Amino acid sequence: MIIHEVETYPQEQIQDLQLKRLKKTVEQVYKQVPFYKEAFLSLDITPDSISTLQDVKKLPFTQKTDLRNHYPFDLFAIDMKDVARVHASSGTSGKPTVVGYSQQDIENWSQIVARAIALGGGTSGGIFHNAYGYGLFTGGLGMHYGSEKLGMTTVPVSGGNTERQIMLIEDFKPTIIGGTPSYVLKIAEDMESLGKDPRKTSLKYGIFGAEPWSEEMRNVLEEKFAIKACDIYGLSEVMGPGIAMECHEAQNGLHIAEDHFFVEVIDPRTLQPVPDGQEGELVFTSLTKEAFPIIRYRTGDIGSLSRETCECGRTTARMSRVKGRIDDMLIIRGVNLFPSEIEHYLIKIKELAPHYQVYLKRQGSLDYIELHVEVNEHFYHAINGDMKHTKVAILVKTIQQAMKSHCLVSMNVSIFPPKYLPRSSGKAVRVVDKRNVTVFHNSPH
Ligand code: DLL
Numbered sequence: 107m108i109i110h111e112v113e114t115y116p117q118e119q120i121q122d123l124q125l126k127r128l129k130k131t132v133e134q135v136y137k138q139v140p141f142y143k144e145a146f147l148s149l150d151i152t153p154d155s156i157s158t159l160q161d162v163k164k165l166p167f168t169q170k171t172d173l174r175n176h177y178p179f180d181l182f183a184i185d186m187k188d189v190a191r192v193h194a195s196s197g198t199s200g201k202p203t204v205v206g207y208s209q210q211d212i213e214n215w216s217q218i219v220a221r222a223i224a225l226g227g228g229t230s231g232g233i234f235h236n237a238y239g240y241g242l243f244t245g246g247l248g249m250h251y252g253s254e255k256l257g258m259t260t261v262p263v264s265g266g267n268t269e270r271q272i273m274l275i276e277d278f279k280p281t282i283i284g285g286t287p288s289y290v291l292k293i294a295e296d297m298e299s300l301g302k303d304p305r306k307t308s309l310k311y312g313i314f315g316a317e318p319w320s321e322e323m324r325n326v327l328e329e330k331f332a333i334k335a336c337d338i339y340g341l342s343e344v345m346g347p348g349i350a351m352e353c354h355e356a357q358n359g360l361h362i363a364e365d366h367f368f369v370e371v372i373d374p375r376t377l378q379p380v381p382d383g384q385e386g387e388l389v390f391t392s393l394t395k396e397a398f399p400i401i402r403y404r405t406g407d408i409g410s411l412s413r414e415t416c417e418c419g420r421t422t423a424r425m426s427r428v429k430g431r432i433d434d435m436l437i438i439r440g441v442n443l444f445p446s447e448i449e450h451y452l453i454k455i456k457e458l459a460p461h462y463q464v465y466l467k468r469q470g471s472l473d474y475i476e477l478h479v480e481v482n483e484h485f486y487h488a489i490n491g492d493m494k495h496t497k498v499a500i501l502v503k504t505i506q507q508a509m510k511s512h513c514l515v516s517m518n519v520s521i522f523p524p525k526y527l528p529r530s531s532g533k534a535v536r537v538v539d540k541r542n543v544t545v546f547h548n549s550p551h
Pocket of ligand 1: 314315316319337338343347348427428
């Protein structure tokens, strides 16, 4: 359902709005954030340097390290007394990155997410089961405010405690479930273990994101729950969930909330723009934020853009599914590979459950992948008997061949029984880097 006229504006009209808002944002950061003023001056630019949307290229990039270096609040553009809320990313090392919102920012974000949920099939009167984590992570509260804004009854269940999630899904009869795709998959599996059929719930739509997932994972989730599953994208540095969202009508690219965010796609090496349709790093500039405006934020996420009008009628630019983050790209003997590409081919192997972990290991000076996969219950029960070792050996070969021919990398494969690999209630851990682990003691042979 299209809930805001801006979603169908002709491109020129969106661009006029973007330019007006960009100028205001540039003016605001120049005046209120010393970090940006210095960066502008060092490039010899002032707010007057922006007279067209193309001039955005004159502006400096912002990176995660800039947020870390100004921890916690030094990039905020308003007085702390006017900051209504902060969120932070967990950050694997050192301090988290902190972002702030004014009351108006929260109102805008709620509207953005309301639009996103409507894109994914939400309507007022429905019930939204929100299994995104609540807390400093933007997922839970971001989706919550948007769901309420849309007029949905919101169930703030957060992630974890899967048995209770299942009970609430059965009892409250939600129409939409939101959560990371990997966690919602776990909910389905646990239902099956309890002898319940996930296809029989009241759920009609799923809004999944916060981590890379493949088309094949979409098929698995749609099949398991008998729902339509759509992809939602966002990041805390730019706002949180809702920056872009797929429509359930086309399920073909994520509509960007272009009235609030200006998107660019650049080549991460040359930092130059790449043409529409070509993959590169997504870069966002906020256009309406008050507390934490951000200029040309390099997301590290790889995707591409399309500006064709979508069959749902919306005219906003669409971004592709995010393949992964540049820092998560594996480089194995010269081949670049994202875990989501491994997922894409792994899920097609019918003996496997849709769970995997990529162990990065090193032998001498060479890196290699040890792929940890899990067989599904069906295969597990079918292989009991004398042919067990042969069947597993054949499966290993099948996986190795699929990886070699599609991902161009030879991998070691370890096969585990069902439910062996760790599940997360939030973002799944797909890569485990064991390259710098030194063995403390090896027992003699
Ligand atoms: O993950 C915001 C969010 C919450 C998005 C709920 C969607 C749903 P962060 O914790 O700051 O924010 O992590 C942002 O997660 O730069 C991407 O690398 C990744 N990411 C987010 N959505 C997707 C997606 C939230 N749909 C980082 N596909 C981003 C692939 C995604 N990766």
